[in-house]
Amino acid sequence: MPSTSALNMSFDASVIAQDFPILSRKIRDGKRLVYLDSGATSQKPNVVIDAQNDFYRLHNAAAHRGAHQLAEEATDALEGARQIVASFISAHVDEVVFTKSATESLNLVAYAMGNAQKGNRFHLTKGDGIVVTEMEHHANLIPWQQLAARTGASLSWFEVTPDGRLDLSSIKSVITEKTKVVALTHQSNVLGTIIPLDEIVKRAHEVGAVVVLDACQSVPHMAVDVKALDIDFLAFSGHKTVGPTGIGIFWGRRELLAELPPFLTGGSMIENVTMTSATWAPAPKKFEPGVPSMAQAVGLGAALTYLAHIGMNQIHDHELSLTEYLLNEFSTIDDLKVIGPRDLHMRGGIVSFSLGDIHPHDLGQFLDSQGIAVRTGHHCAWPLTRKLGVPATTRASFHLYNTKDDLDSLVAGVRGAQKYFG
Amino acid sequence: MPSTSALNMSFDASVIAQDFPILSRKIRDGKRLVYLDSGATSQKPNVVIDAQNDFYRLHNAAAHRGAHQLAEEATDALEGARQIVASFISAHVDEVVFTKSATESLNLVAYAMGNAQKGNRFHLTKGDGIVVTEMEHHANLIPWQQLAARTGASLSWFEVTPDGRLDLSSIKSVITEKTKVVALTHQSNVLGTIIPLDEIVKRAHEVGAVVVLDACQSVPHMAVDVKALDIDFLAFSGHKTVGPTGIGIFWGRRELLAELPPFLTGGSMIENVTMTSATWAPAPKKFEPGVPSMAQAVGLGAALTYLAHIGMNQIHDHELSLTEYLLNEFSTIDDLKVIGPRDLHMRGGIVSFSLGDIHPHDLGQFLDSQGIAVRTGHHCAWPLTRKLGVPATTRASFHLYNTKDDLDSLVAGVRGAQKYFG
Amino acid sequence: MQLDNLYQEVILDHYKNPQHKKLNPIFDAQVHHINPSCGDEITLNVTLDAGLVKEVSWDGVGCSISQASTSILTDLLIGKSLDQTQVISEAFMNLMQSKGTEIGDAELLEDAVALAGVSQYPARIKCALLGWMAFKDASVQAIAKNS
Amino acid sequence: MQLDNLYQEVILDHYKNPQHKKLNPIFDAQVHHINPSCGDEITLNVTLDAGLVKEVSWDGVGCSISQASTSILTDLLIGKSLDQTQVISEAFMNLMQSKGTEIGDAELLEDAVALAGVSQYPARIKCALLGWMAFKDASVQAIAKNS
Ligand SMILES: Cc1ncc(COP(=O)(O)O)c(C=O)c1O
């Protein structure tokens, strides 16, 4: 069911905001909630909350595990959601795997590669290379460190320039004939930088490496077409995509999923089981042991349907215009330094900044006292913030429900903090 | 908030059933829903659905990741739920790890042991032994098969007697000085058998092995006290415990969690991160990378609070009296053979059976046409059903909301099926 | 009763008197298929002769739907050309996916149209297809062997 | 404004003029602590003398709360006996866990009672404790070294 706002042809964030019940909450002494922390997690529209309720109240049963009517309905609900996800990213339905989070999705592909035996194309060994970047979230860095340690493969990375872009100048020596996997973020969760993916994919495929894309910060905010991007694996989280907590997506090319060994094992992912051995069902089941997270899948389906109705291009344009507006306003504030590229063509709706000597924690606390929610710290990308010499930053991140009013509040809040701590 | 039924001193399943909205649904041509598939997944009371809604509508933010008010509230909600889980199983709060499912919990401990390096007490190698039983669910069998294959450890198991009990006659030769892990189910999801845990724990600890208990079918139905059981690790699922889908619990003794290496890696489970290495936060954080499944944790907290109000002993007594009633009724039906122990002291509210030549799929389909939901098949315990010579069975499984009426419907349904296929 | 759509007389007849349910020890190809969701199993033997299906024999355990469907398959496909079996198999698969919107071409599918009701019970479609998937697999192997 | 509970004058003073924030190269024990949730870091040196805390010096980056708390700590603990530092440290930790229900014993905690407001902001408690955890760790190491 599309919301009323979703049916409007013109994009009006203040109307959209009405679909999100939490946005009418009051914070600290009755302040209006100004939620600028969607990079951490997004808020949920009523359609998502309602879809889950409907599932629990009417259709709950173990999907794929019973011949009774509720089990059939639960199966339809789960598989319907899978179809929605597939359409949303232009994938085949049997390429879409439900996980609990992007973190699990990225661990899945790293551990599954670690499970590959000799002869399997994903088998890694000493001499093989894994490539990441210096701007990865810990979720797309540590699993690869661990895989490298387990297999003896080497880990190398693209560096980040002082203005927060990936340095591709030495791409040929970073991605070499030995490289088997290139794992990288589509958009930095700290800087908002959108990376030059085409060039990297081209080079990776030239040497026969697969590309794993951490799309946590892109899928929720722009149209992402896995076929057009020509990538091999992709991960994103439901909770950042106006969907429920506890659900993530792992996508892989059909022919690669067929060869990738399983990760978690258990019920419903099997073909045959004896006391000493087991064989696997085809993907996506191979990667989904146990009773599925059905209510969350249904909620994510409702979320993506909602976003698609509004239009991912409209959402992206809206967020870019907010970014432009904020960067302009920020340029008028003394001592405020934006961290990350200024060029709007290479960034999304995330603005990290420092404010003179005021520590991000103190600034965040002051903003909170005004009802404004931002994130402070290293944003789970510690090697990046260290490299940039700002171990902690303050981050404002947007979503479709944010308005210019929200940004005006932020700007006023920043000026207020300067006075308070000045 | 306790439901009205929960405040009643006397246990009345038909009143409790009113707390579960789905139970007033109509199935196939207006039949009353008789839900006897709680062994696969349980239904959800309003308090659980409402608790999640409240979270999304009022408190949603990334827990442990922000200094703003919503983040504080989300953190309190998550940690409050952890405290409820800890109390429910008599554990310390920092011993409770949120996962997505029992399947993930069991994979967690198996993979984490696989990550243990030489010198770590969980390090396994050729010559070490892993012990399971023939009545394991695939979720507590295949992860151990895989761990054995990865480490070179050997896998052995307790056999099952023809009447569906564990055969402990050769316990000393099954659990030996080489055994490092004994992983087994508390109650069989096929037979309802409750296993003689004490004797096994005693023997395991005698040889220095740890005991991993799959409590999927016990925690939802009886009081489970991890300290009194003297076990080392435990897993159960939220969705079988009248809680949400997409959440599970992994519990481990404090001193063991301190030594167990992490499994999934990513944000918020770290102490320090550089491009090439990472160190870990203390448990439970070490095992919980990524934005937590907050709404599901809150829902599980509400579920356990609801069950605790009603009383786990009352629930267990109720289910046993249903079991007794059904076993008596079934003994009057020609050709009906119950699979599993008849002794009520060693079983819970699960009754698997065969019905002459009528295939379980056909019986299940007939029952469904009468509004009765049961499960048919091997119930993800294929080695067990094969061993017992019944590759597929029909299973009726109960929960606190089932009534004698439900069982009378089942008995009438079974007789109807005999006539229909006769 | 809606259930009668599923359990048509023809199906129960085939279930009680399954055709060609006795493995012929001579065959071009033998396959063993399993339905992982319920544990049903089937062994199916195929013998070809000059592009025709000369013989199909089978054994296995399973529900009335899987047993009847396999029995009907043998009646239907034995003696047909490989091309014809493919046309029939595809028509049958389509019927199974039709969610109750099709009744099936009785000329082509004969007794198999009695299985149309299965398409309304998604969890049972795999039962109806067990023998058909086995036949598909076995015939490919038999062709490979004969060529 | 409620925020003034958190940012009391005393705290902002210590933040702007942190005490003993210059590492003395001579020490019995040196520790380096990190707050993994925000990236704040501290290095802290301790020197003991006959059961007394002779010197505490430190350096680090962090928010006003962590800087002020460490600065207050040095003023408070230097010159005290190890037994006294333990009593004071425990009182301070309890105050931080009090969720705004306690105001703290001003005799014992002196300037540190100004941090009482932190206990209402759970995410900031770790900031206030950073220096205290470092001191605890360093004093244990210094005792070990001296014995
Ligand atoms: C005994 C037992 N173990 C493990 C599981 C797996 O639980 P889940 O599917 O919730 O991960 C189940 C239920 O399916 C079970 O009954």
Ligand SMILES: Cc1ncc(COP(=O)(O)O)c(C=O)c1O
């Ligand atoms: C770029 C990026 N990758 C990965 C993650 C991890 O996502 P999750 O915590 O939902 O697993 C996040 C968000 O925290 C992120 O921003």
